[in-house]
Amino acid sequence: MKGAVGLEHCSGQPPGWVGRAAGVGQGTAPRHGPATAPGLRSGELEGIRGAGTWKSERVIASRQGPHLRLAGGGILNFCANNYLGLSSHPEVIRAGVWTLEQFGAGLSSVRFICGTQSIHKDLEEKISRFHQREDAILYASCFDANAGIFEALLTPEDAVLSDELNHASIIDGIRLCKANKYRYRHMDMQDLEAKLQDAQKHRLRLVATDGAFSMDGDIAPLKEICRLAEKYEALVFIDECHATGFLGPNGRGTDELLGVMDKVTIVNSTLGKALGGAAGGYTTGPKPLIDLLRQRSRPYLFSNSLPPAVVGCASKALDLLMESNAIAQSMAAKTQRFRSKMTAAGFTISGQDHPICPVMLGDARLAAVMADDMLSRGIYVIGFSYPVVPKGKARIRVQISAVHSDEDIDRCVEAFTEVGRKHGALP
Numbered sequence: 001m002k003g004a005v006g007l008e009h010c011s012g013q014p015p016g017w018v019g020r021a022a023g024v025g026q027g028t029a030p031r032h033g034p035a036t037a038p039g040l041r042s043g044e045l046e047g048i049r050g051a052g053t054w055k056s057e058r059v060i061a062s063r064q065g066p067h068l069r070l071a072g073g074g075i076l077n078f079c080a081n082n083y084l085g086l087s088s089h090p091e092v093i094r095a096g097v098w099t100l101e102q103f104g105a106g107l108s109s110v111r112f113i114c115g116t117q118s119i120h121k122d123l124e125e126k127i128s129r130f131h132q133r134e135d136a137i138l139y140a141s142c143f144d145a146n147a148g149i150f151e152a153l154l155t156p157e158d159a160v161l162s163d164e165l166n167h168a169s170i171i172d173g174i175r176l177c178k179a180n181k182y183r184y185r186h187m188d189m190q191d192l193e194a195k196l197q198d199a200q201k202h203r204l205r206l207v208a209t210d211g212a213f214s215m216d217g218d219i220a221p222l223k224e225i226c227r228l229a230e231k232y233e234a235l236v237f238i239d240e241c242h243a244t245g246f247l248g249p250n251g252r253g254t255d256e257l258l259g260v261m262d263k264v265t266i267v268n269s270t271l272g273k274a275l276g277g278a279a280g281g282y283t284t285g286p287k288p289l290i291d292l293l294r295q296r297s298r299p300y301l302f303s304n305s306l307p308p309a310v311v312g313c314a315s316k317a318l319d320l321l322m323e324s325n326a327i328a329q330s331m332a333a334k335t336q337r338f339r340s341k342m343t344a345a346g347f348t349i350s351g352q353d354h355p356i357c358p359v360m361l362g363d364a365r366l367a368a369v370m371a372d373d374m375l376s377r378g379i380y381v382i383g384f385s386y387p388v389v390p391k392g393k394a395r396i397r398v399q400i401s402a403v404h405s406d407e408d409i410d411r412c413v414e415a416f417t418e419v420g421r422k423h424g425a426l427p
Contacts, residue, residue, distance in 0.1 A: 052365035053385045058375075066403045075380045076408055078398045080277075083246045083355055084327050085403030086317045087277030096278075099312025107305040112294070115305035123315045128284050130318055131252060131267055135290035138311075140303045142241050142270040142281030146173040148297035149237075149268065149283055150208075154179035159202035161195050161234070163187065163209045163220070170208055170239055179206075189224045196232040205234035211254030212242040215389050215397070217351020217358055219247075219254055226263040237266040241281075242356060245274030246402070251321050251328030275321075276313040280306050330402045331355055334409060338400055341413045346426045355400040358384075359416065360393070361425060367394040370419050377415040 065088040066077055086092050099119060107115035120138060127136040139145040146169040154160055158179040162170060165186045174181060180202055182195040192207070199205050207229055209220045220238070229236045240253040248256030251274075255264045266289065271280035283293060293300060321328065335355045342349050342359065350358040361367045367383030374381050374396070385394040398412070420426035 081273035095316035103308035136284035144299035217356035
């Protein structure tokens, strides 16, 4: 199959297999030593504050969920990646407590020494079954999964083609590898095809993209990407952190949503968002690739195993999803309710029917001030500005959860309308 072309030669893998186609925080100066940290440019912190891009942390005094408790009282939460509400689901919590009691707090070691338990292997099997792939490997985070795959898979004879708006962890992972690097314009299939044509001189070609882009809420055109990959005999890699659990008829992600599960070779994703919300990431794909990562992937080889409680929570979250698609399907109507009401009010909402709903404002100060005013009205949202998003593209990113009620969503829209008129974002 073309989806497995070239992998049999990667980094010493024996030939002959065919895989499944597929802020700086606020604080005081140290008690001893200079008030300015070594290497910190004069006025740098003041410049961040002056530009309106200072990032403060709001301290939560309750578990994650649609309703939170801060020091000042209860609020509605619209900025968590808790897409399905499973981080506070009673069965998920009970599974974590039981696993903690049965398997301990942690392994105090990396996987290949004395850090693998039966629950780790069970979860990996469950992940590969959920994604309909051959095998899976766990990491401490998807950031680590993205840091660990490109260097292990790609050589100086290979090429990787990356969407210009891919997540920072993909960008950093690609920087670590020695492959020839191509960056194509965001979701621009003509530019990707031109880059693939130029990359034909390389042994192996890998197209890397987010499935759903977290800043804008748009979805990669995977059908077109897979068509081009097949035409130019390339592999397709997707990061599904903002898709796993709720996109597609059964929540399996953008490849299921767009009908290309058999054409995407490698899927990286997280356990720290829809699947329980704690921590952890993974790679799933052809078994020989997963075997290679167990031998060569540095974040896997040099990081402690996932804590048992995290494994137990994620495993139960997957059980719930595979038993019923009702939770995943509940997202669509709530997302549509928020997007349509905000658009009717006069706001510009970026993205394509994704529960990430960026309220585009442009100005960093306006985004920060409006987010603060929303909090004073009991709505927890965060303004995003440079360097998290490009200059001039500041926004308040709202995230809808399956556990938001219609009343919660309507209250959020009403607060946005009031605050938008107050600050001139609406007429």
